Amino acid sequence: MNEHDRWSEEVAAYVLGALDAESAAGLEAHAESCERCRSEIRWLTSAVEALAEAPPRREPPPQLRERLLSEVDADVRAESPGVEPGGLRGWLAGVRIGSLTWKPLVGLVAVVLVVAVVAGYVVGNDSGGGEGGATYSGAEGAITAEVVRQGDGAELNLAHVAELPPDRVLEAWVQREGTVEPVKALFVPDRDGNASTMINDMSGVEVVMVTREPAGGTAAPTSTPIVTVPIKD
Amino acid sequence: MAVRREKAERLADEELMPLIGAKDPEAFAVFYDRHGGVAYSLAYRIVGEPGAAEDVTQEAFISVWRSGARYDRARGSVRSWMLSIVRNRAIDSLRAGAGKAPKLTFDDEAVLEQRPADELTEEEAMRHETASEIRGVLGQLPGDQSKVIELAYYGGFSQSEIAAMLGVPLGTVKGRMRLGLEKIRGEIAEGLA
Numbered sequence: 001m002n003e004h005d006r007w008s009e010e011v012a013a014y015v016l017g018a019l020d021a022e023s024a025a026g027l028e029a030h031a032e033s034c035e036r037c038r039s040e041i042r043w044l045t046s047a048v049e050a051l052a053e054a055p056p057r058r059e060p061p062p063q064l065r066e067r068l069l070s071e072v073d074a075d076v077r078a079e080s081p082g083v084e085p086g087g088l089r090g091w092l093a094g095v096r097i098g099s100l101t102w103k104p105l106v107g108l109v110a111v112v113l114v115v116a117v118v119a120g121y122v123v124g125n126d127s128g129g130g131e132g133g134a135t136y137s138g139a140e141g142a143i144t145a146e147v148v149r150q151g152d153g154a155e156l157n158l159a160h161v162a163e164l165p166p167d168r169v170l171e172a173w174v175q176r177e178g179t180v181e182p183v184k185a186l187f188v189p190d191r192d193g194n195a196s197t198m199i200n201d202m203s204g205v206e207v208v209m210v211t212r213e214p215a216g217g218t219a220a221p222t223s224t225p226i227v228t229v230p231i232k233d
Numbered sequence: 234m235a236v237r238r239e240k241a242e243r244l245a246d247e248e249l250m251p252l253i254g255a256k257d258p259e260a261f262a263v264f265y266d267r268h269g270g271v272a273y274s275l276a277y278r279i280v281g282e283p284g285a286a287e288d289v290t291q292e293a294f295i296s297v298w299r300s301g302a303r304y305d306r307a308r309g310s311v312r313s314w315m316l317s318i319v320r321n322r323a324i325d326s327l328r329a330g331a332g333k334a335p336k337l338t339f340d341d342e343a344v345l346e347q348r349p350a351d352e353l354t355e356e357e358a359m360r361h362e363t364a365s366e367i368r369g370v371l372g373q374l375p376g377d378q379s380k381v382i383e384l385a386y387y388g389g390f391s392q393s394e395i396a397a398m399l400g401v402p403l404g405t406v407k408g409r410m411r412l413g414l415e416k417i418r419g420e421i422a423e424g425l426a
Contacts, residue, residue, distance in 0.1 A: 017320070047421065055278035059273070060287065068261075076258060216293060216300075216317075217296060217300065
């Protein structure tokens with residue numbers, strides 16, 4: 001039995017999500033260089049997508065929609081607390097410094113104060129103060145990773161990441177005082193193998209990691225990191 | 234600025250996703266109204282009871298709301314992506330012991346949709362018909378093939394677990410999965426969907 005035949009036997013279980021993680025990773029690695037396996041995966045994935053549509057239709061309870069839209073509205077309000085759209089209030093509410101969002105301020109004195117703070121921040125960054133622009137790197141096999149500090153957060157950039165199966169995403173994690181937390185931003189590589197996401201809060205972060213996870217993400221890593229980046233402050 | 238509801242309703246799923254990524258509540262509401270039914274139905278099929286199905290559906294849609302900008306259209310339709318999220322969440326819920334054991338037959342037509350057919354939109358009606366036909370195809374599969382497929386997809390069992398559960402060699406499970414999926418795919422290719 002050749003290499004293709006051996007992995008081809010696993011394709012049905014793979015698309016059904018019934019293959020153990022190690023074998024799934026092996027099949028994915030093989031498929032990167034095997035067009036026949038990629039073709040079989042695409043062909044049978046359509047059958048599995050039909051299975052998702054097959055259950056008898058049930059209408060979700062109306063309160064589910066209400067709860068979802070309430071949660072969504074709460075998210076939007078949290079992004080722009082107390083904002084009245086348009087005008088000076090709206091503009092001030094949109095001024096962001098690092099992770100801080102300025103609540104509406106009224107009156108000339110307040111405007112002057114805000115401008116002064118913004119100017120101070122810019123000057124501070126230009127002079128190389130703080131951690132703005134600090135870069136940390138990591139690599140695992142062909143994958144390279146770079147964490148570029150930006151204010152309180154950072155941009156995480158990966159390169160040479162292999163294509164993911166349709167039901168997998170990349171999920172970033174940070175470790176603080178030995179505890180691993182999700183970054184809550186899922187991402188996928190583009191056709192060139194590049195992938196980026198933002199980490200909003202870098203305070204106390206010791207290590208940044210990335211794992212491959214089921215679509216939608218998970219609360220805790222379910223696979224070993226594809227790359228880790230130590231943060232040395 | 235949020236798009237108006239009527240405008241959002243005219244957009245394809247793939248066009249809604251950037252708006253959802255930009256935190257547009259109207260775009261999200263339209264997205265839920267399109268796919269909430271099928272998502273809840275799939276979740277219910279897997280977890281087996283309404284409360285857990287609601288939780289799973291809510292988690293999945295909130296996950297889309299918070300990661301909508303990460304959808305990559307090169308990786309398939311938005312609907313398939315959404316349903317894969319629902320399926321993964323539902324299986325997680327099952328494994329956490331939050332739901333009942335999955336049912337293994339498709340002869341439960343008694344629990345069909347509560348809305349009469351004439352209230353469905355044309356697109357919904359077509360999908361409903363397709364779903365019925367897929368259930369028909371599954372019903373026509375040899376029992377040993379449909380069983381391994383249902384245990385894997387709706388039950389979240391690995392092929393090794395299924396082999397042990399049914400007391401058959403692993404190679405037999407692999408073969409039955411393959412044959413069953415090939416038949417379903419063949420029916421789709423013949424224009425079923």
